[in-house]
Amino acid sequence: MLQTVPAAAPPLAPTVGAAPLLAVSDLHAAYGQSEVLHGIDLSVAPGEIVALMGRNGMGKTTFMKTLMGIVPTRAGRIRIGETDVTALKTYRRVAAGLAYVPQGRMIFSAMTVQENIETGLTVTGAGKVPGDLYDLFPVLLEMKGRRGGNLSGGQQQQLAIARALASRPKVLLLDEPTEGIQPSIIREMGRTLKKIRDERGLSIVVSEQVLSFALDIADRVLVIENGSIVHEDARADVDEAKVARYLSV
Amino acid sequence: MFGDYSLGDLGSIFVMQGFAGLILFSVYVLMALGLAIIFGQMGVINMAHGEFMILGAYVTYLCSGFFQAHLPGLFPAYFFVAMGLAFLASGALGMLVEWALIRHLYKRPLDTLLATWGLSLILQQAYRSIFGAREVGVELPAWMMGSVQATDTIEIPINGLFVMGVTVLITLAVALLLFASRWGKQVRAVMQNRVMAGAVGIDTDRVDRTTFGIGCGIAGIAGAAFTMIGSTGPTSGQLYIVDTFLIVVFGGAASLLGTIASAFSISQTQSTLEFFLSGSTAKVLTLLGVVAILMLRPQGLFTLKVRR
Numbered sequence: 247m248l249q250t251v252p253a254a255a256p257p258l259a260p261t262v263g264a265a266p267l268l269a270v271s272d273l274h275a276a277y278g279q280s281e282v283l284h285g286i287d288l289s290v291a292p293g294e295i296v297a298l299m300g301r302n303g304m305g306k307t308t309f310m311k312t313l314m315g316i317v318p319t320r321a322g323r324i325r326i327g328e329t330d331v332t333a334l335k336t337y338r339r340v341a342a343g344l345a346y347v348p349q350g351r352m353i354f355s356a357m358t359v360q361e362n363i364e365t366g367l368t369v370t371g372a373g374k375v376p377g378d379l380y381d382l383f384p385v386l387l388e389m390k391g392r393r394g395g396n397l398s399g400g401q402q403q404q405l406a407i408a409r410a411l412a413s414r415p416k417v418l419l420l421d422e423p424t425e426g427i428q429p430s431i432i433r434e435m436g437r438t439l440k441k442i443r444d445e446r447g448l449s450i451v452v453s454e455q456v457l458s459f460a461l462d463i464a465d466r467v468l469v470i471e472n473g474s475i476v477h478e479d480a481r482a483d484v485d486e487a488k489v490a491r492y493l494s495v
Numbered sequence: 496m497f498g499d500y501s502l503g504d505l506g507s508i509f510v511m512q513g514f515a516g517l518i519l520f521s522v523y524v525l526m527a528l529g530l531a532i533i534f535g536q537m538g539v540i541n542m543a544h545g546e547f548m549i550l551g552a553y554v555t556y557l558c559s560g561f562f563q564a565h566l567p568g569l570f571p572a573y574f575f576v577a578m579g580l581a582f583l584a585s586g587a588l589g590m591l592v593e594w595a596l597i598r599h600l601y602k603r604p605l606d607t608l609l610a611t612w613g614l615s616l617i618l619q620q621a622y623r624s625i626f627g628a629r630e631v632g633v634e635l636p637a638w639m640m641g642s643v644q645a646t647d648t649i650e651i652p653i654n655g656l657f658v659m660g661v662t663v664l665i666t667l668a669v670a671l672l673l674f675a676s677r678w679g680k681q682v683r684a685v686m687q688n689r690v691m692a693g694a695v696g697i698d699t700d701r702v703d704r705t706t707f708g709i710g711c712g713i714a715g716i717a718g719a720a721f722t723m724i725g726s727t728g729p730t731s732g733q734l735y736i737v738d739t740f741l742i743v744v745f746g747g748a749a750s751l752l753g754t755i756a757s758a759f760s761i762s763q764t765q766s767t768l769e770f771f772l773s774g775s776t777a778k779v780l781t782l783l784g785v786v787a788i789l790m791l792r793p794q795g796l797f798t799l800k801v802r803r
Contacts (some may be wrong), residue, residue, distance in 0.1 A: 337698045354691070361680055364677075365696075
């Protein structure tokens, strides 16, 4: 079933060889004394979608949180385009072009859908939700007066993505976006993510445990194990069995 | 206890005590608004909130003295200036305290409780050293004195009406600020999920500082209003802090409407019962009522119905 993905490259396919939009070098992070990430290197080209695969507890979420500055960096560098964001606070990284859709979505449940998206506008200074966001997620326009907490899981996921896109990011980080979401919505989300990439030319880093979803959207697949990247493949020549072996318990 | 009064007397008593309760309600609401914002957003239990209020009261006292001595012509309007200055003084002190003390103690609720309690003792002693241990009262301008004679037996004090008007205005302003402004949206986002608020691009440190400042500033205005119903001493704030916490918890910590409803019910019960019983019995009955209701509704009067 995985072979049904069309082979034709999308219009804004990754510009391989161009200066990376996100460049991570030798990144170490730790919770207290216990080091969780042991020197991760990653560079993501403009318009590239990278899937970070790995089992639970291997460091996917910690990697995302370290990129956002929620978990402190112990050593290494993080750059967004020309900007070194390693020492910046979380909100400044957002202003520099990072956006984050966390595991579990973490929308502001007591605020309305519209207010949730508006919180993402903080760094742009805009007052109104741009219409193209509602074009991407028409269901959010329908529900814009509802409290975020009263949406279904799939709708909350869309809201979390819309909120992240509101800050006009260059790099979008998604942490396990398929978790707890029904299969039809997952396919829809894959299409939407590729559409966002094609329209806006941003880079996407998505952490994932579902191999089919990763192969569906990613240009490159990385496998993280015990805080190090142990395997890397371009989409075209992914050894599915090998990656699947990394993911099995 | 009602036996000695005629029906008409009872009616008048209820109206007048009810009105006295409304003034108490106003001070409670102003205190509780600030406390609810600070507690709701930052999870900081600010034991020094009463001292921020008293700072506002002392500022009002200084203003009244200053206008009497130097600007007697403007004396009728001094109260407005005093309220503005009270807000600024308490707000500035609040921001300073947040910067110097509170921000180092986030995620340590017990420590903030002890630290702010210590701060309240320091402030009390500072007031005692600066203004003396004796309680002071402010001179009200003539137009605020006296009362409106509503019927033969019902008199309504003018300063009470004024305090209520101020409270309504400030409550509306806070509601507008929280629910219609960009700052309010950021405050509510930080309130609900601090980490995520940072990750959508909100400068949470700055939001914390302004929120703490505004919460304390409103306490300062409460202090200005307080000068009309009691005399100001170094420890006067202590009498109100427990009641105010009770109001915030009883109302439901995240709800503005709940805070107002709970301030209203507690102050009215207190004030009406006080006329017929002794003050402490009235307090006991009020507390028993609150305890009973909180046992049935531990989340407080008002809560939002959403999935978490």
